[in-house]
Amino acid sequence: MAQNYYFDNAASSMPYPEVVKRVAETMAINYANPSSLHFAGQSSMAVIEKTREIAAKAIGANPAQICFTSSGTEANNMAMLGFCRSLPKPAHIITSAIEHSSLLAPASQLEKEGYRLTYLKPGQDGIISPRSLLAAITPDTKLVSIMHANNETGVVQDIAAMADIAHLYGATFHTDAIASFMKIGIDVVCMGIDMLSASGHKCYGPKGVGFLYAKDVECLEPLMLGGSHERGIRPGTLNVEQIAGLGEAIALCIKNGSGDRERIREIKQLLVDGIAGEGNGILINGSQESCLDEIVNFFVPGGRADMMLAAMDMRGLQVSAGAACDAGAIGPSHVISAMGRGEGGASIRFSIGRQNTLDEASAAVKIFLEATRSKGLL
Numbered sequence: 001m002a003q004n005y006y007f008d009n010a011a012s013s014m015p016y017p018e019v020v021k022r023v024a025e026t027m028a029i030n031y032a033n034p035s036s037l038h039f040a041g042q043s044s045m046a047v048i049e050k051t052r053e054i055a056a057k058a059i060g061a062n063p064a065q066i067c068f069t070s071s072g073t074e075a076n077n078m079a080m081l082g083f084c085r086s087l088p089k090p091a092h093i094i095t096s097a098i099e100h101s102s103l104l105a106p107a108s109q110l111e112k113e114g115y116r117l118t119y120l121k122p123g124q125d126g127i128i129s130p131r132s133l134l135a136a137i138t139p140d141t142k143l144v145s146i147m148h149a150n151n152e153t154g155v156v157q158d159i160a161a162m163a164d165i166a167h168l169y170g171a172t173f174h175t176d177a178i179a180s181f182m183k184i185g186i187d188v189v190c191m192g193i194d195m196l197s198a199s200g201h202k203c204y205g206p207k208g209v210g211f212l213y214a215k216d217v218e219c220l221e222p223l224m225l226g227g228s229h230e231r232g233i234r235p236g237t238l239n240v241e242q243i244a245g246l247g248e249a250i251a252l253c254i255k256n257g258s259g260d261r262e263r264i265r266e267i268k269q270l271l272v273d274g275i276a277g278e279g280n281g282i283l284i285n286g287s288q289e290s291c292l293d294e295i296v297n298f299f300v301p302g303g304r305a306d307m308m309l310a311a312m313d314m315r316g317l318q319v320s321a322g323a324a325c326d327a328g329a330i331g332p333s334h335v336i337s338a339m340g341r342g343e344g345g346a347s348i349r350f351s352i353g354r355q356n357t358l359d360e361a362s363a364a365v366k367i368f369l370e371a372t373r374s375k376g377l378l
Contacts, residue, residue: 004316005360005367010151010179010295010351011320012201015249022248023206026241034238035229044240051247055211058250059196060187067212067220067230068243072178072199073102074223075212078234079174079195080106082220084143089114092140094171096120096128097338099147103176104334107145120146124340126155126286133162141171149180152335152349153286154295156184163192172219178202178210182253183292188213200242204354205249209242260354265293267352267361272296274365282372285336285347294352299336300372303346311371317364320349
């Protein structure tokens with residue numbers, strides 16, 4: 001069987017073996033409903049509270065400020081809809097044109113409900129200038145939501161500066177940290193973050209679990225009704241085993257972080273040098289000075305993403321053309337388009353995981369160039 005080279009970790013990362021074991025063990029042992037008052041139920045709740053402590057410590061928060069969700073998508077929806085629906089209309093909300101669809105879709109819904117939305121555009125480097133926020137914000141602005149690191153380009157924003165501007169005008173600041181959580185340091189107090197979204201399966205944990213940090217949980221209206229779970233913010237029986245797996249993943253990321261970071265940085269440099277350093281016209285989307293080590297997004301002039309992905313997949317290389325949630329789209333992503341690039345070419349994202357090796361990266365470069373040449377692009 002031909003070897004596969006998986007470089008789509010921003011869509012979903014390979015869980016640690018210890019996480020898989022922890023999920024299975026918890027499912028077998030802590031099967032009781034954590035809302036039950038008997039010993040078995042409280043044992044399940046103890047597992048949840050342990051992860052709540054781990055997650056809170058990882059971002060400098062208080063455990064009581066962590067609300068577990070089914071995904072980063074739900075966390076973004078809770079932050080946008082749950083917070084804004086507690087505001088009087090027509091409140092003003094600022095976000096960006098390069099957010100994930102799980103934030104842009106609720107923003108669009110809020111517009112239909114009478115809220116006023118402003119979408120900040122990035123520069124060609126993918127960076128949103130704090131000056132653009134300062135120019136757009138008004139005394140009526142109640143929420144500013146800017147993602148920490150972009151899931152397609154990896155470009156990291158100056159969140160602390162934008163949080164300062166938001167607070168200067170009395171607005172609450174939320175960041176989608178799904179792509180950056182456990183990859184770069186986050187301190188919600190030092191960075192002035194009032195709400196933050198995170199997801200398990202982007203940091204070597206299980207799918208089906210995430211969390212929303214909220215400095216003031218009382219500011220959120222529940223999106224669902226029918227229970228008092230999670231202090232009344234999110235009704236529904238908590239997914240004990242997935243939450244346990246998330247806690248295990250966070251702990252392992254903290255333990256292994258420095259070693260993994262150095263190797264991931266070397267792999268990214270090999271990909272950049274091998275693909276965009278050949279003088280073949282292939283470019284990199286987004287700033288490389290302010291970017292995650294895990295993501296590099298290449299622009300191939302004249303390319304068509306679906307055809308290139310198929311050609312690479314046939315050769316055993318798995319990458320993507322953008323967010324997994326938008327994988328069915330053939331045209332350029334809204335992120336690349338907002339940066340002023342996208343027409344007349346294909347954007348291909350490599351996202352590196354802790355399991356990837358330099359040998360795999362070398363093979364990936366070879367496959368990428370072969371697939372590109374097979375389409376007559378080089």
